[in-house]
Amino acid sequence: MKARIAAAPYLLWAALFIIIPMGLVGWYAITDMDGNLTLDNFSASMRFAPVIGSSVWLAIIATGICLVIAYPLAYMISRKSGIGQRTLILLVMLPMWMNFLLRTYAWMTLLENNGVINRLLGMIGLGPYEMINTPGAVVLGMVYNYLPFMILPLYSVMTKIEPLLIEAATDLGCSPWETMKRVILPLSLPGIATGITMVFVPSVSTFVISVMLGGGSFMLIGDLIEMQFLGNAYNPHLGAALSLVLMAILLLCMVITDMFSNPEEKEGLLL
Amino acid sequence: MTKKQNSFTSNLYIFIVMAFMYLPILVMIIYSFNDSKSRGAWAGFTTKWYADLLQNESILTALWNTLIVAVISSVVATLLGTAAAVGIQAMKKRNRELIMNFTYLPVMSPEIVMGVSLMLLFVMFGVDFSLFTVIVAHITFNVPYVILSVLPKLRQMDKYLFEAAMDLGCTPLQAFMKVMLPEIMPGIISGFLIAFTFSLDDFNISYFVSGERAQTLPVLIYSMTRKRVSPEINALSAIIFVVVLTVLIITNLNDVRKEKQLQKGGRRG
Numbered sequence: 001m002k003a004r005i006a007a008a009p010y011l012l013w014a015a016l017f018i019i020i021p022m023g024l025v026g027w028y029a030i031t032d033m034d035g036n037l038t039l040d041n042f043s044a045s046m047r048f049a050p051v052i053g054s055s056v057w058l059a060i061i062a063t064g065i066c067l068v069i070a071y072p073l074a075y076m077i078s079r080k081s082g083i084g085q086r087t088l089i090l091l092v093m094l095p096m097w098m099n100f101l102l103r104t105y106a107w108m109t110l111l112e113n114n115g116v117i118n119r120l121l122g123m124i125g126l127g128p129y130e131m132i133n134t135p136g137a138v139v140l141g142m143v144y145n146y147l148p149f150m151i152l153p154l155y156s157v158m159t160k161i162e163p164l165l166i167e168a169a170t171d172l173g174c175s176p177w178e179t180m181k182r183v184i185l186p187l188s189l190p191g192i193a194t195g196i197t198m199v200f201v202p203s204v205s206t207f208v209i210s211v212m213l214g215g216g217s218f219m220l221i222g223d224l225i226e227m228q229f230l231g232n233a234y235n236p237h238l239g240a241a242l243s244l245v246l247m248a249i250l251l252l253c254m255v256i257t258d259m260f261s262n263p264e265e266k267e268g269l270l271l
Numbered sequence: 272m273t274k275k276q277n278s279f280t281s282n283l284y285i286f287i288v289m290a291f292m293y294l295p296i297l298v299m300i301i302y303s304f305n306d307s308k309s310r311g312a313w314a315g316f317t318t319k320w321y322a323d324l325l326q327n328e329s330i331l332t333a334l335w336n337t338l339i340v341a342v343i344s345s346v347v348a349t350l351l352g353t354a355a356a357v358g359i360q361a362m363k364k365r366n367r368e369l370i371m372n373f374t375y376l377p378v379m380s381p382e383i384v385m386g387v388s389l390m391l392l393f394v395m396f397g398v399d400f401s402l403f404t405v406i407v408a409h410i411t412f413n414v415p416y417v418i419l420s421v422l423p424k425l426r427q428m429d430k431y432l433f434e435a436a437m438d439l440g441c442t443p444l445q446a447f448m449k450v451m452l453p454e455i456m457p458g459i460i461s462g463f464l465i466a467f468t469f470s471l472d473d474f475n476i477s478y479f480v481s482g483e484r485a486q487t488l489p490v491l492i493y494s495m496t497r498k499r500v501s502p503e504i505n506a507l508s509a510i511i512f513v514v515v516l517t518v519l520i521i522t523n524l525n526d527v528r529k530e531k532q533l534q535k536g537g538r539r540g
Contacts (some may be wrong), residue, residue: 006359007358010351017411020389073288076281095292097515099472101492102508106295223384229387243384
């Protein structure tokens with residue numbers, strides 16, 4: 001078959017701009033400035049364990065909050081009429097089309113010490129509160145920016161759940177809570193897994209939200225990496241090692257969410 | 272009765288989440304008309320930030336850069352990706368899986384890692400950062416999305432159609448143009464649209480490969496938020512919001528109209 005040749009330009013492109021660059025990251029991570037093989041970059045990365053730990057922790061919190069907000073919302077939207085669903089999903093997607101820098105900037109306006117929220121609170125004699133440059137502000141920024149990434153996959157699995165199935169569960173004596181636990185939740189697990197990955201990945205690797213809402217005093221692993229390549233700390237070797245650490249964290253996250261969704265799917269197939 | 276209560280709570284909940292999503296944008300739009308450099312205080316109505324925006328050379332250049340990059344990178348990615356999908360589909364299972372694995376790499380790996388990996392490549396080979404490096408980077412992260420949206424269409428297609436066309440005297444190119452292309456067109460178009468919007472919106476990767484002279488709009492916005500408070504950003508956000516809203520409403524109304532026509536046609540048939 002000649003058709004295979006059609007993939008040749010892409011294979012060349014991928015080799016040049018996907019494989020070789022990734023190889024370079026690996027190479028930089030295991031060499032020093034003089035080109036000697038070394039593991040120092042990884043031991044140096046471990047000095048930043050607190051930063052890595054807090055990045056993972058903040059991303060987990062943000063992902064958890066997104067799930068808690070999005071799950072009921074996606075369910076409620078999926079039970080609306082056709083035109084209602086369409087409009088609401090459009091409303092969920094609309095902010096995604098605005099650049100996330102602009103959306104994050106909007107929160108700077110709101111959270112600043114003399115920002116909108118503190119001024120409004122001041123009018124009723126409260127505050128001012130220190131809201132920006134806190135871990136809470138960074139988590140808020142993650143939740144705000146990535147909430148649609150949780151809502152959309154959840155909605156797309158829930159809208160496929162047959163209303164008759166829920167009715168049947170109720171007829172067979174399930175309380176609303178039991179219906180949720182035994183019917184809706186198992187059927188929506190693939191959506192939960194996708195949503196978690198889609199929120200966790202950008203949250204844990206962001207270097208912008210922490211700078212804009214954390215005020216630079218507050219570092220995440222993304223900021224560390226960025227500093228090694230474009231900042232004063234210039235050290236691409238350490239940056240490459242940190243990138244590999246970040247990818248390892250994400251791989252772990254994907255393995256975990258995979259474990260979550262797969263057995264249930266298999267169970268679903270058996271039924 | 273409980274059903275009514277239920278729908279009231281669910282509407283209230285939906286309203287609250289939507290308020291959370293839209294209040295910041297609303298505040299930004301309101302402050303784009305604020306006659307004060309400070310972000311918090313309100314000092315009267317003005318449209319001067321919009322006028323400033325339209326005269327701001329660097330913003331206009333960045334906007335132009337963004338559009339050039341988006342058009343070129345999405346067109347090239349669509350051509351490259353469509354050809355790749357056709358080729359991959361024709362491969363044996365083992366090769367196909369191997370190629371799909373590294374095709375998923377840019378989709379799954381964090382954008383910052385992709386950004387720094389391309390930066391290392393360009394630095395290593397002494398390529399200066401310019402629109403060219405930005406376009407190359409954008410093509411690279413866009414091609415997988417085109418492949419992933421064309422492949423399912425190829426799989427759905429009856430594989431004997433192509434052979435039948437050849438048996439009936441088509442050259443392979445004719446068979447591709449006349450038989451295969453119309454079948455997979457929806458996948459190509461959606462792949463192109465995804466590539467175009469991702470390219471317009473990208474910051475994380477462009478940031479590492481654009482340098483000083485080839486800033487795209489998101490990269491410029493970031494440097495503006497670093498330096499000082501600039502109300503022009505609010506005006507820009509307001510404009511982008513209105514443009515996106517209009518586009519979405521128009522395409523959505525179009526979809527609804529098409530569906531209605533289909534339903535009517537279905538009934539007649």
